[in-house]
Amino acid sequence: MNLALLVPLLPLLGFLITGLGYKKLKHNQAGIIASMLVALSFIVSVTLFFILKSSGKDSATVTLFNWINIGSLNIPFAFLIDHLSLTMMMIVTGIGTLIHIYSIGYMHGDERVNSFFAQMNLFTFSMLLLVMGSNYLVLFIGWEGVGLCSYLLIGFWYKNPAYNYAARKAFIMNRIGDLGFILGILLLFFTFKSVTFSEVFQQAGALQTGSTTITLITLLLLVGALGKSAQIPLYTWLPDAMAGPTPVSALIHAATMVTAGIYMIARSSILYNLAPVTLEVIVVIGLATAIFAAIIGLKQNDIKKVLAYSTVSQLGYMFLALGLGAYSTAVFHVTTHAFFKALLFLGAGSVIHAMGGEQDIRKMGGLKSKLPVTYLTFLAATLAISGIPPFSGFFSKDMILSKAFEQNPMLYALALGGALITCFYMFRLLYLVFFGENRTANVHPHESPKVMTVPLMILAVLSTLGGFLNIPALLGGKLGFSSYLDSAVTSKSGEEMNHTTEMGLIALSLVLLAIVIYWAYNTFVKKAEVPAGDEVQLPAFQKAVANKFYVDELYRAVFEKPLASLSVFLFKKVESLILDPAVNNIGRGTAVLGALTRKLQRGNISFYLFAMVAGILLFIVFILII
Amino acid sequence: MILLILLLIPFISGLAVAFFKGTQAARTFAVASAILNLVITIFVLVNPVSEGYSAEWIGFMNIQFNLATDGISLVMILLTNLLFPFVILAGWGRSQRNVPMLNSLILLTQAALNGVFMAQNAFLFYVFWELALIPVYFILLVWGGDDRKSITLRFFIYTLAGSLFLLFGIIYLYQLTPGSHTTDFSAFNQLQIPEQTQTWLFWILFVAFAIKMPVFPFHTWQPPTYKMASTQGAMILAGVMTKMGIYGALRFLFPIVPLGVQFWQPVVIILGLIGVIYASVIAFKHTNLKTMIAYSSMAHISLMAAAMFVANEYAVKGLLFQVMSHGITIAALFYLACLVKEKTGSTEFHQLGGLKNKAPIFAILFLIAVLGSIALPLTAGFVGEFLMIAGLFQQSFWYALFGGLTMILGAIYMLYAYQRVMLGGQKPVFEKVTDLNRLDYIILIPLLVLIIGLGVFPQPVFDMIKIAGSALTMAH
């Protein structure tokens, strides 16, 4: 099992090589080294998967060394290898490998390509720490590590102040979540006297369901998850994070990092099962985010922004699943989403690459013929995300929907609505980019090189067939994926609904999806409508949507500005007008007193004599009265 | 005996250096002695000396000259002797006036600091306490920056005022001791002082430390002083001298006036937390790199003060660990700030920006130091702050919440500073800017390696302070 150490160490090695030798390495070497090392660790993870299978155990712990050990606080630097972490490891390393390879082509010619790969490797390392940590603190190390890497990579093109701002925004929003997270860990520790998963979960049974402590713990942990997984109210950083290079968006802001929150909650499923209140909160937040982000997605004209908002909304679905207690389903959706969303981003990247950096879908169109590979893969991904059978998205999303139905048909309705919106804006994107005729004359799109297209194809296959990992009983499957996870994740088992209703639901959703797709086709291909330019006045609601409901402006007004003015106030008023002078004035006051004292020294004798005599008389009176 | 050597090496070499003629000779000699001291310190650490050094000093007042170490003082001594070689190195290759005198003053400061941390006798402690102040005063006065005269005088009077009250407290305790009076800490610790006495005595003793640290609202001397201080002065002040306050508080308050501590505990903790928020918020809009670093230091120190008064095991150990990490980090930051000043001629943000283009390595090292100061995991800062917040949490959730705000606010202003200094497009005025030279590597790399190394392997430090921490919590 000590093989597991290799999994994070290989990317770390890659980071060190590419980082330290970044002056020596020639143009492609860094990329190749980085990709190879990540690929290696993918292979290692797969072998681990089989080793664990053969060993027959459910989990294994590998302790590296004792990190902190004070009193009852004992935090080993240890890795936990179980079905959940293995799944995540394979996703991270697998997708990571593909994206690394893709980046070789995409980042080709950038003068800081070496440090790019160094940072990508560092990210992979931190992400692996996150998913492999055997206790909450090691998880937190990875948690903050990926935050740092995302900061670095979003601001990769540091010359542009806007990008730097976006990077800082991402980091700080994550930090806000992290504060809640760390407080949650502390409460956890002081309740269970341990932060190691196994020990915590053993003792968790002792608490009765819904006790304040457990609710508070889960809520605090949830705050962390909200920040990391870009849920309301902490989601605004993710769209801005698109400032980074496209592979970064694919790896960090679609496939892996943003799902860390889901992973963490799934990992703590036992705790969350004890806190129904928190679960309801999660349901509300998840659903709200899903729909809200989807609506915003309708009006975005930047290809990456659209994908960003769709990511937020998909994460919302995952939270919905978590809230419904269907943790394995959530993880399943994480997996499929990793496939098709990575694919979408890489495809978008390939498009942007082809368009010479152009990201505005209003200036694209008619690329179907120019970029056949990209088009086909993109199409597969679109179908997957829209939940068209038999693409992977269908399975995962359908499971979530049915779970919602089990809980409450209202939820189902809302969730389905969100799904339809998703479907609409995705096809809008597809049509605007690939159909119609080219709306920009002077660029001559060309298909990307093999090093970029091959990963696209692989991902396309995955997002097409990925669903069959987890065939529902309905279709004669036995939920292989979910049952595999069950050893690590204890999902709430709702009452199994009968197959006729389930069929009915699927049928309903398929019909609606068909309608939506046709509508989109009608609007964007038949009528060939193009979203209005920024200069055009839109009706109020559309305007609000196009401006993301002014949430950024709201935050700026509510948090940033007051903080700034408070800072100025404290410095200009409190520090410079009260505290500082307070000290100086004491000095000045004494100086004045000194001047007065010296005025006594008039220099003429009569006065002195007077003073002395006065003194004498006063003293006589003094001693005679007391 | 070895402790005495630890004290004498910098003292004697300091006196000797003053008579050197050659600049480079003086520097070399000073560095050599500092490194020698570091080696001896490490030797003391690996095989700790159980017995201290003791000698008769002032017979008729029954004051001995006795030195000893425990976990707390070991941390402090290690930090001191660790930083001073770098402090002296920081002067190399730079044009300074009267180098022999400067180095001699620095070494004398080192000697005095070692004395402060080893003294087992309040009187001796006080003497060293003042002795440490004098050379620093002259370092600031002679080698400082703009309008140093008034600022240094103010700094000096301010700190001295505090310590004179400490002197009062010491004498008061001294005449409380039974029989032929003594100023040994051991004797002080056994005093049974009535509670209402402790309640006022607490402040008499605490003011000195509160000013040295500094705790809000006794901090006003600090930002201007750091701003005008020469690099070496700032490194000494921020790196080590602030720790004197913490050390003194640990030495005096908890064992001697525990009831007073209990009485004032909430007040001081809240003052500390106010300091955290206050300093961070001010730093957020500050326009000068050095003062921003000063305020960030104040924020950290305030958190340490709060944690100290929580005084449970996590808080205290976290505090002592943070002493190490903060000392190293802030020293590195000030050195980096000085590099910025040298390369661009200014530390005002609006004149800076885009240094990364010409000096990428500089930017990376700067970033590492920044991350250390915003307590990213696997840097030393995180371990300390995590434990301190844990300690605060054990006392009250709200303490932990407000203390934890440093995580957010610190990130806000430090990254802002990093962005304003390093990132952004190439500025034409900085065409000539060069990347780091070998000396900078010699100074920065070890410090940064320590920052990360301590973050990855903190346990040795905890083993070092095991005795102290538990003893202290007992005393509380």
Place this chain on the structure above:
Amino acid sequence: MSAFIFTVVLGIIVLYLGFSKNKSILSPISAGGLVVSLVLSLKDWGHQSKYFHDMILIDNFSIAFNVSMIIITILIFLFALDYYETMENHVAELYALMIFGLTGTFLMTSFSNLIMLFLGIEILSIPLYILAGGKKYSYRSNEASFKYFIMGSFATAIFLFGIALVYGASATFYLPEIKTFIAQFNGHLPPMLLVGLLFIVIGVAFKIAAAPFHFWSPDVYEGAPTLVTAFMATVVKTAGFAAFYRLLGIGLLPLPVQIEKALWVMTFLTLLIGNLGALRQSNFKRLLAYSAIAHSGFLMLAVLSQHESSASVLLYYTFVYSLATIPLFIIFILAKRASDGLEEILIFRGLYKEKSWIAIFAIINLMSLAGIPPTSGFMAKYQVLFLAINKGILLTSIFAIVMAIIGVYYYFFVIREIFTERGQTTTKMEVTKLNAALIIICSIGVLATGIFMWQIPI
């Protein structure tokens, strides 16, 4: 006693040596003579002896103080060699007068009878009146001596009146008898006696420049020739406190409560006025005058705390204070010469650049006056505060500490000047070997007595 007589004779001899033209022998001879009397007085260490119908009581206390004053006087004389070389021509008288004054101080340290105290004070004062006016044609010197004389004789009159009243009440001049006489009232003294005691105390308080009877000292310090100022600041102050302690501490202990209260008020005022007055002072001699007043406040604190070791603390304090003051005066004179006769603080500008080693010694002594470890000034203050706090005088001690902080400010103001670059470079400062030696010896002494603090049980 032999030391006593020898010193008188020495004074006369020196006076007659004035007829010889060669004045460079005066200083060595008088210094040497003083060394002899130093030895002589050390000879009777350990055993009490009474003279003149027990009017004089020579015990360790008086011997210790005499020795300390003799040492200081020797240092001053050594400095005088160079000082008078350049200044005056008829200097034998000045030496002689100082020696006579010294004998007066001997009386003040060893009286056990008010008459002797009176004589001592006068024998000390009258030469000082003359010395203060030593520069015959200098207006300032005139004014100094004149003010000193008028106010001094006025104080003498008050003092005498007090003695008369006490005598009227108790029918004796002997301190022990007065003590027993007071004791019998156990607290409720008749007003005449009280007023008498008060007047006596005031008479002595005038000598040690305790507020509000301090008015003479800044002016006289400033006007008098620097050497005389040094003499006043050191020897006269020491003698004054010796007398003060002998009168109150040994003579009248336990103090009548009213007198004690009055003295508290005096201490308070002295600390306040001394420190505040020095705060914005631009003239160095005045600065030292005010600081002298401030130190008187601390010394009174020591006297009032009525601890058995008060006497030795007084001895230590006065001695190290004098030790630190003399080199400062020497350096001041050198700087004054270098900047053609200015007496402002700013003549110290650029001292660090010009003569850094002198600057360092100056700083050491200033730090000692400010009371910063490891200099002896700190140890002295430490002991005084210890006495006071041990007596339970907490608030006044806090007040004294606050005042000490102010003190630090103005001493370090001078240090700040030392490090300030001076604009125009004036004449070079040259230091004779002897002066250099003096400065070094005193400064080393200041440090040594600080690091190895001693106490003579007296």
Place this chain on the structure above:
Amino acid sequence: MKDITSAIQIIPLEHYILLCVTLFSIGLLGILFRRNTIIILMSIELMLNSVNLLVAAFSAYHSDPAGQVFVFFIMIVAAAEVAVGLSILVMMKRNVDSVDINLLNRLKW
């Protein structure tokens, strides 16, 4: 000797004290209010002599000779003081060509 003492004691002590205090006060007021240095010297003398008288009277009443001895001491010292004082006065006259005490007020603050 005996009868002198008794002769002195005819007048009650209070009178002596009163007289002396009056004299002393006169001298004191003279010092305070006169500008002319000569007069001030004389007032000082007056104060000293009032003390002499007082001590003498006391010694008579206590029939203790020490007091009268003390009187002689005071006289001598007073004489010496006046001598010095006058010389200083002469010096001053030579410098400022006046004997008004308040002319001398250059040393101040």
